[in-house]
Amino acid sequence: MKFTDGFWQMRPGVAALYAQEAYEIDRREDGVDGEALTVLAPTKVIERRGDVLNRPTLTVSLSSPLEGVVRVRVEHHRGTPATPGFPLPGAGRAGAARLTEDGGELVTGDLRARVGRGAWDLSFELAGRRLTGSGHRSLAWVHTAADASIDPGPVDGAAAETGVPRRRHFMHAQLDLGVGELVYGLGERFGPLVKNGQTVDIWNADGGTSSEQAYKNVPFYLSSAGYGVFVNDPGHVxxxxxxEAVERVQFSVSGEAIEFFVIAGPTPAQVLERYTALTGP
Incomplete structure (x- = not known):
């Protein structure tokens, strides 16, 4: 789902408020996966007292349910009913979180997630090599007008017993793509194997085998850079x-929260092994 008109402007009827900085970083021992980092990410740089008025704030939580896997959860309103995720039979407690002079880090096996203080910057490293990250204008709460110029996804019809419900609020996240980095996966698809340059809607539909619709969609992709990403939402992703941004992968869901997992390799087999260990065979 595209929210922008070109690189600089939003589409008519769309307003996006992005995480601008890591204003406060806390270490917790009672996270969903044990040790965790919780980051307060306002949608405006806080320079004076008035900057805290009438502005949404995002809460970003980092934890690890399995060695080599980082869970990232971004929330706008925690009080709203949570979208149930997929069963995760392999989830446990595998991360070690600590605060540093310039921010915080979560370590799980050879995978390290770093978040810096100041301007928003979340990076993922494997054995000292940067895999991907979330930088400027990458995490957002999006509000759309009733007549916003966006494509909400598959429509009601013979192919899909239920089309994607029209929603007004979305959360989206973006992760960097490196030069020459290729993306595979997202379940059963009938187009090119390499997904770069494609819009893919995760929504099961009986559209035949020669269209962008598919019967077995999976919100998981595998990168040639040695990692995978799993978006933990059984609805429309x-x-x-x-x-939308040529140097990034963007994924969006409706509602007030989005959760995804960055899964380390470095080989495709190791990524898939960890993904299967987390979600079940």
Missing amino acids: SFEVGS
């Missing part, structure tokens, strides 16, 4: 794979 819209992926823009280098198609």
Whole structure:
């Protein structure tokens, strides 16, 4: 689902408020996966007292349910009913969180997630090599007008017993793509194997085998850079794979929260092994 008109402007009827900085970083021992980092990410840089008025704030939580896997949860309103995620039979407690002079980090096996203080910057490293990250204008709460110029996804019809419900609020996240990095996966698809440049809607529909619709959609992709990403939402997930911002993968869901897992390799087999260990065979 595209929210922007080109690189600089939003589409008519769309307002996006992005995480601007890591204003406060806390270490917790009672996270959903044990040790965790919780980051307060306002949608405006806080320079004076008035900057805290009438502005949404995002809460970003980092934890690890399995060695080599980082759970990232971004929330706008925690009080709203949570979308149930997929069963995760392999989830446990595998991360070690600590605060540093310039921010905080979560370590799980050879995978390290770092968040810096100041301007928003979340990076993922494997054995000292940067895999991907979330930088400027990458995490957002999006509000859309009733007549916003966006494509909400598959429609009601013969192919889908239920089309994607029209929603007004969305959360989206973007992760960097490196030069020459290729993306695979997202379940059963009938187009090119490499997903770069494609819009992919995760929504099961009986559209035949020669269309963008598919019977077995899976919100998981595998990168040639040695990691995978799993979006933990069984509803409609819209992926823009280098198609809205050419140097990023974007994924969005309706509601007030989005949760995804960054899964380390470095080989495709190791990524899939960890993904299967987390979600079940």
